[in-house]
Amino acid sequence: MAVTLKDVATLAGVSVKTVSNVVNGYAFVKPENRRRVEEALAATGYRPNVGARNLRRGRTGFLALMVPELSIPYFGEMAGLVITAAQRRGWSVLIEQTQGTRDRERATVDSLGPHLVDGALVHPEALEADDFPDAEGKIPLVLLGEHAVDVALDRVAIDNVRAAHVAVSHLVSLGRRRIAAIGANPKRGTSSLRLAGYRAALADAGLPSADSLVEPVAKYHRAEGAAAMKRLLAQEEPPDAVFCFNDLLAVGALRSAAEHGLRVPGDVAIVGFDNTEESAFSLPALTTISPDKAAIAEAAIDLIHRRLAGTESAAPRSVQPPFSLEVRESTVVS
Amino acid sequence: MAVTLKDVATLAGVSVKTVSNVVNGYAFVKPENRRRVEEALAATGYRPNVGARNLRRGRTGFLALMVPELSIPYFGEMAGLVITAAQRRGWSVLIEQTQGTRDRERATVDSLGPHLVDGALVHPEALEADDFPDAEGKIPLVLLGEHAVDVALDRVAIDNVRAAHVAVSHLVSLGRRRIAAIGANPKRGTSSLRLAGYRAALADAGLPSADSLVEPVAKYHRAEGAAAMKRLLAQEEPPDAVFCFNDLLAVGALRSAAEHGLRVPGDVAIVGFDNTEESAFSLPALTTISPDKAAIAEAAIDLIHRRLAGTESAAPRSVQPPFSLEVRESTVVS
Structure with missing residues (x-):
């Protein structure tokens, strides 16, 4: 019942040789043919005869x-x-x-x-x-x-600095002025890049970037996001927007905002990162950076x-x- | 830098032979020693020298x-x-x-x-x-x-029939009387078991199990849960509780209830299945069946x-x- 190269070629409307060239990664295949073969490979779930080919x-x-x-x-x-x-x-x-x-x-x-x-x-x-x-x-x-x-x-x-800049600039464009960040972690490379983008966007907008607005977390989990948001909301002058370094932190922040009796985005706007499927269904649904x-x-x-x-x-x-x-x-x- | 059997034995406070017996799955190891070895294996991230052992x-x-x-x-x-x-x-x-x-x-x-x-x-x-x-x-x-x-x-x-029965009986115990189900799908074995548990719990409580209260879905995704909930809420006599066959369906149902202006659980109670991490953070957090x-x-x-x-x-x-x-x-x- 295994799908053969021939099945894929028939579906794609190309020669078996063309399918073979795509499967074996040779460079010189017309883009249009490559696209058709790749669609046919996906549709049929074709698997090369791995054993034989690999031995070879x-x-x-x-x-x-x-x-x-x-x-x-x-x-x-x-x-x-x-x-x-x-x-x-x-x-x-x-x-x-x-x-x-x-x-x-x-x-x-x-x-x-x-x-x-x-x-x-x-x-x-x-x-x-x-x-x-x-x-x-x-x-x-x-x-x-x-x-x-x-x-x-x-x-x-993706370009993490630029993505963070886009997220924070979106909050600036909505008139937010005390924009916090949740997710600082010196041990994570991605964190320092997102933090740099956050700071650059604030600087470009002429907004302050107080250290008290940057919340560190040990892990990028929901519970850490909730705890960090609680700390931010306990401040004398709480933020009117929060950029979270991933969606899980943002989901945690949403929960703490709700428990604090705040409306999102009325009282505080929240942005996530990753565009996980969960972010489209949370209440409210999360604005988020969507990497391809x-x-x-x-x-x-x-x-x-x-x-x-x-x-x-x-x-x-x-x-x-x-x-x-x-x-x-x-x-x-x- | 690789962790050795000896490292694991030292940490667990047992002999290398005991560690070896656990790693190789021999039956006669004292439970207490097995527990200590398994903890030490987890803590050290020990990996057997797979290549050599497998060849042998x-x-x-x-x-x-x-x-x-x-x-x-x-x-x-x-x-x-x-x-x-x-x-x-x-x-x-x-x-x-x-x-x-x-x-x-x-x-x-x-x-x-x-x-x-x-x-x-x-x-x-x-x-x-x-x-x-x-x-x-x-x-x-x-x-x-x-x-x-x-x-x-x-x-x-896990026992899916019994688990579904427990979920629905919980809703019954809260005084709910029009209890719907989202997740029927004749092609999925698990679905028919959960449906059987749902029907049995209703029967045990002397409650009706109208076909109109059972919503079929093609996939167990959030969007399908949202769509099914919309159909239920459009009925002349909408349900006062919904048992969803997984958490994703329940998350979708929560969203449709909110968009419909309903309070959960005031107007409609919702139960999920799987106890995924997401379910503990949704707004409101989901009651759910938690398989171990x-x-x-x-x-x-x-x-x-x-x-x-x-x-x-x-x-x-x-x-x-x-x-x-x-x-x-x-x-x-x-």
Whole structure:
């Protein structure tokens, strides 16, 4: 019952050779044909005869995806998209969870070799540059998410500074003047970038950026967002808007605002980050930064594919997928 | 930097031999020692030298986990727990997504063999009994979730009929009389069990179970819950309580109730199922059935482990982990 190359070719209306070229990652396929083949691959759920092909090429047929926690919706959604994108290339995906600790992240990165996987997508939170193994004889590694780590690897991440700037400028444009931030954490690279974007947007608007308005959190979980919001609301002069560094923190902030008897956005506007599915259904629905998660997954899988096929130049590539601001009820009354 | 058996033994205060016995799944370890070793394994993030051990045993070091969609929080949370439980036994976990379609589920189950993985945890939604490959020469397979499929495999699932009965009886005990259900779907085994529990609880309370109060859905997503709730609220005599077959449907129902200007639970009480992290933070927080997800993951990994170690009898085992009702704001005003 397995889907064959021929089935895919028939559905796409192209030759078997063209399907094979796409599946094997060769560069010279007309964009229109590539698109049709990729749609047909998705529709049929085609899986290459991995065993035979991998033996031939000395490959394992596996990719690894390293994330902090799958129970965090952003990572659950990203993992789903990575698995889908990888499957179209004939890869199965191993998932490793690190809880975002440097020791676990280092142990995971150390364990990845060509005996285990053909490549890896790693989403580190605490790794430092010298934690990465020597590239010599190693598998292609793609970093997901922007980080301070200065290491010569392929990367796929949206522009976090700019995204944070867009989120905060949206609040400024609505007339908010005491804009707080929840999510500062010196150990997380992404946090410092979002904080920089927040501060830059305030500076550009001529607004103060008091340290008392920046709430640190240890984890990007709902409970931490709720606790941070409580602290902000206990201040003598509470904020009239809050930029949260992810949707979970924002969901926690929504709850604390409600428990405090405040209207959102009337009394305090709240913006999240990630556009997780949950954010569209919270009460009120969250305005949030929406990274193009499918584009992130596709770009990362594509990079590994090209590295293995040798169709990518030697220098590390940095891919910046687009993002947008989803404006919803937590900042604008509909 | 890798953690050794010796490190684990030192931390647990037991001999290296005892740690080895636990890691290798031998039965005769004192419960107290087993507990200490398992805590030390978790704390250190110990990973057996999988390569060497697997070669010796003819194993791959991989398990497969088949789920419909990782972006559904229940599956994201379950996958996280399965990966953690598997890692303690030295397994890495491959995740396959099927979107819950029978074709994709069958293709996945067909592809699982001893060349690929040592065992598999499968969460089917549409598979029928004759879709399962002959057990002969195959790997240990554990079914997650209760299903109508009559196939001789190990299973791990809570008692869905009883859980639904508990949820609906809770609504009855609060004086609700027109209790609707959202989530009927004849293609999903779990749905028919929850529907049976719902009907039984109504019958036990002497309440009517009109067909008009049972809302079918194609998928267990938030948007479907919102749409189903809208249909219920448009009825001449709308319900005063709704039992939703998962938390996502309930989150959608909360939104439609709010858009309809109704108070929850004042005008309509809502109960979910799964106790996903989201349910504790929604406004209002959801009363929900809480399956012991960690126990489900542990039991499934343990079954595969014992099958491979030959310490389990030949007959298929059925393990029923516990569940509880988490009573929150969506049914009882705090």
